[in-house]
Amino acid sequence: MSTLTHMSAIFAIVLYAVATALLLRRPGTLGGSPGQVSTRGNEFAPSSPPHRWLGRVPFKLGLAWLGLVLHGAALIGLMITPAGVDLGFFSTATLVSLMIVLLFLLAAIDKPVDKLGVAVLPLAAMTLILRLTFPEEVHTLTDPSPGMEAHILVSILAFSLLNIAALQALLLAFQDWQLHRKRTNWFLRSLPSLQTMESLLFQMIGIGFLLLSVSLATGFLFIQDLFAQHLVHKTVLSILSWLVFGVLLAGRWRFGWRGRTAIRWTLGGFVMLTLAYFGSKLVLEIILERT
Template identity: 25%
Template sequence: MSLNILLFKLTLVAYAVATALYLFSAVANKKGMDRWGRFALMGAFALHTVTLIARYVEIGYTPVTNLHESLSFFAWALAGTFLVVDWKLRMVVLAATTCTIVLVMMLFGSLVPMHGQELNPALDSFWLPIHVALAFLGNAVFTVAFVAAIFYLLQERMLKSKKFSALYYRLPSLETLDMINYRCLTFGFPLMTMGIISGAVWADAAWGTYWSWDPKESWALITWFLYAALLHGRLTTGWRGRRAAIFAIIGFAFVLFTFLGVNLLLPGLHSYSSMNG
């Protein structure tokens, strides 16, 4: 077993511990337990960073060219993004949910073959880490917005029905959740935009055309327009609350399909060669 695969498995265990601590803290509502969950998540993220570095050293390029590597990189970006978002807000329920998503990505990443593969010459470019970093960070930010939107709608429903579960008393306010949604949009949209632009420049250098209407490119553009509409609505017509939350959830569904569905279901330049990576 190579070092990076061993580290990946240790990282998976570390995320499982962080998720368990956060879930226990959310369910039991025990003060102080969330602190241990935060420490565990920071430790898991640090170990994950070492894992990606070890993978890079072993294969010689940014590890995002197959399904295992992409899931791992997305999980790393999401964990790091949430740690930044949660630096001051300390949102246990959102942390437990985000950690669960990270853990699921890592579990799926462990179920597909983890071996490296020879890099396609067209991908051998300094644009690879730039484009990938921008795209995955944008996706990670939109994932946090998705989590906040889910809990916004749940809390709003409880307020309207006046039926309050234990979850209600563990959630941030509607204003805080809406603020997270908006802040994520203002950071995620520029990242997505720069990711698309860097991909177009890279495509011109690799294939001689900025845009070829490859399925990945087309769905990325559709997703961009959706988030552009949400940002426009936020800035010009005052979209807030429920409508913004619904758009954030729909947008995440498009992000997920662009990330996984297109790569696995639609043949194109960005497709994985197979489920075997």
């Protein structure tokens, strides 16, 4: 690992940490004003419009964007090896966290998802720390076809977006729990209304489900045997996760599922997907030390 790669990773970690701290500060300490209580039920609406243009990105998210650039620079140095692209456990986790941060920041341009940064940014910093702390054996694909590369890319995008959806579901669960107990604080007042939060959640799930469908389709097309011994658990769990998200979207459309039902199904589907994507890599590469 070069010094430039190491320093890029360190500065990215620091920028993510500072941006997270700024997201957690009370609005009043930054010169802003807290959100106002909505007159419709026990919901809260932010006091200022969530939409913003690229030229007016808040300072805290600007730091996150800079951290993302350094994260990407570090990742190039960490993953590009003489033997090929390293797809080991920690390298892949770092790549996925980069995509999660990118999707989060793109969504934050015109959607009120800023508070997701308090989970997304520390997660990215943690994957970088783990990659720097635990050097691992390089794991590369042998002569991957364009179809295989497309499958990997779409799979990472699907997992990243559904990861953000899971974090959104957790934030929604916290908001619902606080409102049912009639508790208020500055953090809760800074969130959009429950209706807006749920709408954002299902938008993420809808796009993530589409990407996951493409991922499964390309897997069946370009991988010789998806039900081989070393892939069967990954395939089965991915299909089960796809079914869970599909049922959730159908339930939303047909029966109007929302609230805690949506939260439980979202988290259940994401847990299955996490086990599919990283469970086997953790067992094989870290515990059993196999390629």
